[in-house]
Amino acid sequence: MTQGAVLPTQIPVHGQMYRLVSGAWVAQMINAVAELGIADALSDDKPVPADELAVATGVDPDKLHRILRALAAFGVFAADTEGRYVHTDLSRVLRRDHPTSMRNAVLTACADWQWQSWSRLTDSVRSGRSAFDDVFGKDMWSYFAEDDPGAETVFQEAHSELATMTDRPLAAAVDIADAVTVIDIGGGYGDFLAAVVDRHPHLNGVLFDTPGTLRSLASDTAAARRAERFTLQPGDFCETVDCSADIYLLKLIICSFDDDMGVRILRNCAANAKPGARIVVIDRVVTNGPESVQAKLSDVQMFVLHPDGRVRTEREFADLFEKAGLGAPHFTPTPSGIYLIEATMHGGAARS
Numbered sequence: 001m002t003q004g005a006v007l008p009t010q011i012p013v014h015g016q017m018y019r020l021v022s023g024a025w026v027a028q029m030i031n032a033v034a035e036l037g038i039a040d041a042l043s044d045d046k047p048v049p050a051d052e053l054a055v056a057t058g059v060d061p062d063k064l065h066r067i068l069r070a071l072a073a074f075g076v077f078a079a080d081t082e083g084r085y086v087h088t089d090l091s092r093v094l095r096r097d098h099p100t101s102m103r104n105a106v107l108t109a110c111a112d113w114q115w116q117s118w119s120r121l122t123d124s125v126r127s128g129r130s131a132f133d134d135v136f137g138k139d140m141w142s143y144f145a146e147d148d149p150g151a152e153t154v155f156q157e158a159h160s161e162l163a164t165m166t167d168r169p170l171a172a173a174v175d176i177a178d179a180v181t182v183i184d185i186g187g188g189y190g191d192f193l194a195a196v197v198d199r200h201p202h203l204n205g206v207l208f209d210t211p212g213t214l215r216s217l218a219s220d221t222a223a224a225r226r227a228e229r230f231t232l233q234p235g236d237f238c239e240t241v242d243c244s245a246d247i248y249l250l251k252l253i254i255c256s257f258d259d260d261m262g263v264r265i266l267r268n269c270a271a272n273a274k275p276g277a278r279i280v281v282i283d284r285v286v287t288n289g290p291e292s293v294q295a296k297l298s299d300v301q302m303f304v305l306h307p308d309g310r311v312r313t314e315r316e317f318a319d320l321f322e323k324a325g326l327g328a329p330h331f332t333p334t335p336s337g338i339y340l341i342e343a344t345m346h347g348g349a350a351r352s
C-alpha cells in the first residue's frame with residue numbers, strides 16, 4: 001500500500017554522478033524535517049496528509065509535501081496511494097523520542113558551521129589549511145566556547161546519539177582486568193565512560209574534558225545525572241593529564257590532531273601512569289577494504305574541521321605509539337569499524 005524508495009538498480013554514469021552530488025540536497029532536506037519536528041508530528045499508527053502535518057508544525061503545506069515526496073524516494077518517510085505519509089525505519093530515527101534517535105547527529109552534520117566549512121573544501125585542499133579555521137578565524141573548540149555554546153550542546157548530543165550504536169560493543173571490548181580507576185580523556189558528556197562503568201560497577205570513573213564542555217554538561221539533565229557518579233576533571237590534554245589511572249581511554253580524540261600533538265597527548269597520559277597501566281586509543285582506522293568507507297569520509301571531515309585532523313592507518317598509529325615511547329600497540333577491530341589500539345606502560349613514564 002505504501003510506496004517506498006524508488007531507486008533504479010541501473011543508473012547511467014551521468015545519472016550516478018548527479019545522484020552523488022545531489023546528496024547535499026538530500027542531506028539538507030533531512031535536516032529541514034528534523035529541525036522542523038516533522039517526524040515527531042507524524043503519528044506512527046495512521047497515514048497523515050502533508051497538509052495536516054503542515055498545520056501541526058506551522059509550515060508551508062506545498063513545500064512540505066514536495067520535500068516529503070522527494071525524501072520518500074530515498075526511503076525517508078513513505079507515501080500511501082492517497083498521498084498520505086507514514087513513517088519508515090529511516091524517518092523514525094529523526095524523532096526526538098526514538099530510543100536511538102539521530103536527530104542531533106543530523107542537525108550537527110548539516111549545521112551552518114559545517115556547511116560553511118565544507119563549502120571551502122577546494123580552498124582547503126589548495127592551501128592545506130582547515131576550512132573551519134579559515135571561515136571562523138579560530139579552531140572549532142574555541143568557536144564553540146566563545147561564539148556558539150548552543151552548537152556545542154547539539155554537537156555533544158550528536159556524539160551521544162552516535163555513541164548509543166557503538167559504545168556498548170566498544171565497552172565490552174575493553175579489557176578491564178583488575179583496573180580500579182578509568183579515566184576517559186575528552187570523554188564529552190560521559191556516554192562511553194558510563195557504558196564502561198555500567199559493565200564494571202566497581203570502577204572509579206574520571207571524566208576529563210575542557211572546562212567549557214564540563215560546564216555545558218549541566219545543561220543536559222540526563223547527561224548531568226549520569227555524570228554524578230564520575231569525578232569530573234576539567235583540563236587541557238594538550239598541556240597535561242594530571243591523573244593517575246589504570247586505564248586511559250581516548251575515544252575519537254587522536255583523529256583531531258597531527259602526529260606531534262598526538263604524540264604529546266599520549267605522552268601526557270603516560271606521564272602519570274603507573275607500570276601496568278594501559279592507554280587505549282579508540283578510533284577509526286583506514287584500511288583498504290570496503291568496510292572503510294565511513295573511515296575515509298571521516299578522514300576528510302577531519303581536515304575540513306581541524307587543521308591537523310586525520311583518520312590513520314594501522315601503520316600510522318603504530319608510528320605514533322612508537323614516537324610516544326609506548327612501543328608497538330595491539331589492535332582490536334570491532335564491528336563498528338572502530339578499533340581499540342592499546343599499549344601497556346612498562347616502567348612508569350613513556351619511553352621516548
Ligand SMILES: C[S@@+](CC[C@H](N)C(=O)[O-])C[C@H]1O[C@@H](n2cnc3c(N)ncnc32)[C@H](O)[C@@H]1O
Binds near residue numbers: 163186237
Ligand atoms: C570528538 S569529541 C569525542 C567525545 C567522546 N570521546 C566520544 O567518543 O564521543 C572530542 C572531545 O574532546 C574534547 N576536547 C577537545 N580538545 C580538548 C582539550 N584540549 N582538552 C580536553 N578535552 C578536549 C571536546 O570537548 C570533546 O568532548
